[in-house]
Amino acid sequence: MNPVPASTATTASTTAGALPPSITPAVLQRLSARVAAPAEAPTVTTRAPYTGAPLADLPISTPEDLERAFARARRAQAAWAATPIGERKKILLRFHDLVLQRHNEALDLMQAESGKTRRDAFLEVTDIAITARYYARSAERYLAPQRRRGAIPLLTHTTELRHPKGVVTVISPWNYPLSMAAGDAIPALMAGNAVVQKPDTQTSLTALWALDLMHQAGLPADVWQMAIGRGSSIGDALMADADYVMFTGSTASGRKIARDAGERLIGSSLELGGKNAMLVLDDADIDRAADGAITASFPSTGQLCVSMERIYVAEEIFDEFVAEFAARTEKLRLGAAYDYSIDVGCLTNPSQLDTVTAHVEDARTKGATIRAGGRARPDLGPLFYEPTILTGVTPDMLAHHQETFGPVVSIYPYRDLDDAVAQANATPYGLNASVWTRNGARGRAVAARLHAGTVNVNDAFAAAWGSIDAPMGGMGDSGLGRRHGIDGILKYTEAQTIAHQRVQGFSPPSGLSHETWSTLLTSALKLLKGIGSR
Structure with a gap:
C-alpha cells in the first residue's frame, strides 16, 4: 500500500470499534421484536461496516409470515381509513416531535448500520421531520373532496373523491435507511393506507426504530408492519397481496417489480439508479x-x-x-x-x-x-x-x-x-x-x-x-412516479368521480324529438365556446 499523502486526514476514532451506549441489547431486542416473524424464527446477523463486527441478529420472515401480516394489515386498514384525518395528523406530529427529541438514537443506529458520517445521518433526521410535518399539515387539503366542472353547467354536480389504495408494500434500500423507510410510509399512512414494508436487512434497525417511534406516537397496531428477508425468498409474497408498491433500488429490480405490478394491474412508484x-x-x-x-x-x-x-x-x-x-x-x-x-x-x-x-x-x-x-x-x-x-x-x-x-x-x-x-x-x-x-x-x-x-x-x-412541496423522481431508467408534494400522497389513493345530474341530462325532454334536441345542444355548445367556457 502506498504511503498516505500528508494532506489527507485519515485519523479514525479510537472508539470506532465500540457501539454507542444507546445501542444496548435491550434496544436491539425491542426493535427486532417489531419484525413480522415469530420469536423462534431463524435469524440473520448484520455487521457494522466500520469494523466488520457482528451488530444484530434479526428474525427472518417467511412467505407465510407475510401472508399473515397482510391479513392483519387489511383488517387494521379498514379502521385506520375510518379514523378522522385530524387524528392521523396528531399521530404524525407526535412522531415528528419524537424523531427530533431522540434523534441521537437514530444517528447512532444509522452510523452503526451504514458506516456513514454523523453529518450525513443528521440530514435524514431533518428530512423525516420535514416530511412528517408537511404531510400532517397538507394531507387534509390534498385529500379533501374536490368540486369539478360538470358535463352541463349548473345541471351537473361533479365531485372527485380520494380513497386509500388499501395495503401498500414499501421496499426500501440500505443507503438512506431512515429517509427511504419512513419517508415513503408517512404519506401512505396519512392517506389512510396500511403499510407492509421490507427494509434492506443491513439497515433494518433504523427502519424498525422509526416504526417503534410511530407506535409510541399512537399509530394503531398492524397499520405499519415490517418484514425482513431476501427478495428471492419473500419478494413474491410482498407483491401477491399488495394494492400498490413503492420501491427504491436498482433499475434491474425495478423493472421486475413493474412487470409484476402490471401483471396484477396495481400501481407502482419506482426510484431507481442514476448516473x-x-x-x-x-x-x-x-x-x-x-x-x-x-x-x-x-x-x-x-x-x-x-x-x-x-x-x-x-x-x-x-x-x-x-x-x-x-x-x-x-x-x-x-x-x-x-x-x-x-x-x-x-x-x-x-x-x-x-x-x-x-x-x-x-x-x-x-x-x-x-x-x-x-x-x-x-x-x-x-x-x-x-x-x-x-x-x-x-x-x-x-x-x-x-x-x-x-x-x-x-x-x-x-x-x-x-x-x-x-x-x-x-x-x-x-x-x-x-x-x-x-x-x-x-x-x-x-x-x-x-x-x-x-x-x-x-x-x-x-x-x-x-x-418537499415539489415532486421528486426520475426519468428514463431512473424510475416511474414521484415522491414529495401532492403527487407523493395522491399516488397512494384511488380517484373516484361522483356526478349528480339535476333536472335534465343529455336525453331529450319528453315530447321533443332527438333531431330537435340535437339542434338545441349544438347551439348550446357553440354558445359555451363563444363565451369562453371550458
Whole structure:
C-alpha cells in the first residue's frame, strides 16, 4: 500500500470499534421484536461496516409470515381509513416531535448500520421531520373532496373523491435507511393506507426504530408492519397481496417489480439508479463550485442515488476547477467516529467496495488519471475507500457509463455548452443534475434542457430534495412516479368521480324529438365556446 499523502486526514476514532451506549441489547431486542416473524424464527446477523463486527441478529420472515401480516394489515386498514384525518395528523406530529427529541438514537443506529458520517445521518433526521410535518399539515387539503366542472353547467354536480389504495408494500434500500423507510410510509399512512414494508436487512434497525417511534406516537397496531428477508425468498409474497408498491433500488429490480405490478394491474412508484451529471459553466464561481462538487460527489461515501458521478467543466476553467476540487478532496477527513468530526465514512457492504475498486482500477488500467484518492484504506476498516477524482475517462471505461454508487467522480472538459448538455443527457438515466453559474437565469435555462427529474442550480441535490412541496423522481431508467408534494400522497389513493345530474341530462325532454334536441345542444355548445367556457 502506498504511503498516505500528508494532506489527507485519515485519523479514525479510537472508539470506532465500540457501539454507542444507546445501542444496548435491550434496544436491539425491542426493535427486532417489531419484525413480522415469530420469536423462534431463524435469524440473520448484520455487521457494522466500520469494523466488520457482528451488530444484530434479526428474525427472518417467511412467505407465510407475510401472508399473515397482510391479513392483519387489511383488517387494521379498514379502521385506520375510518379514523378522522385530524387524528392521523396528531399521530404524525407526535412522531415528528419524537424523531427530533431522540434523534441521537437514530444517528447512532444509522452510523452503526451504514458506516456513514454523523453529518450525513443528521440530514435524514431533518428530512423525516420535514416530511412528517408537511404531510400532517397538507394531507387534509390534498385529500379533501374536490368540486369539478360538470358535463352541463349548473345541471351537473361533479365531485372527485380520494380513497386509500388499501395495503401498500414499501421496499426500501440500505443507503438512506431512515429517509427511504419512513419517508415513503408517512404519506401512505396519512392517506389512510396500511403499510407492509421490507427494509434492506443491513439497515433494518433504523427502519424498525422509526416504526417503534410511530407506535409510541399512537399509530394503531398492524397499520405499519415490517418484514425482513431476501427478495428471492419473500419478494413474491410482498407483491401477491399488495394494492400498490413503492420501491427504491436498482433499475434491474425495478423493472421486475413493474412487470409484476402490471401483471396484477396495481400501481407502482419506482426510484431507481442514476448516473447524475453536474455542469460547471464558464462563469461559475470556482471556489463555490469546487465546494459544491464535494457535497455533490461524496455524501454517504457516494452511496446516494442523487449524488454526482460526472462533472462537465467549461474548458477555459477546467484546470483551475480540477486543481481546487482535488485540493479540497485531499483534505477530507476519512474515518469512523460517532460524532461530527469526520467528513467521509465507509462503504456499507463488501459488494460496493468491489464495485468501486473495479471501476477505479479499470479506469487506471485504461489510461485515466487519478487526481485524488484512488485506493482502499483497510488500515481504517474493512470497507473504507478514499474519495476519488478521475480525469481522462473514456467511453470504454466502466466509470464512464455504469453507476458506481461510491466515492468516485469523473471530470470532463467541454468547449461548447450545447455539447455539454448533450453529454449530460447521453445516459439512459435521468434522476438528478446540477448546474453552477453566477447567472441564475442562465442556470435555470440550462437546467430546463437537462433530462432529469430534478435539477439544482448552484446546489448539488438538497435544494430540490428539500423542496418537499415539489415532486421528486426520475426519468428514463431512473424510475416511474414521484415522491414529495401532492403527487407523493395522491399516488397512494384511488380517484373516484361522483356526478349528480339535476333536472335534465343529455336525453331529450319528453315530447321533443332527438333531431330537435340535437339542434338545441349544438347551439348550446357553440354558445359555451363563444363565451369562453371550458
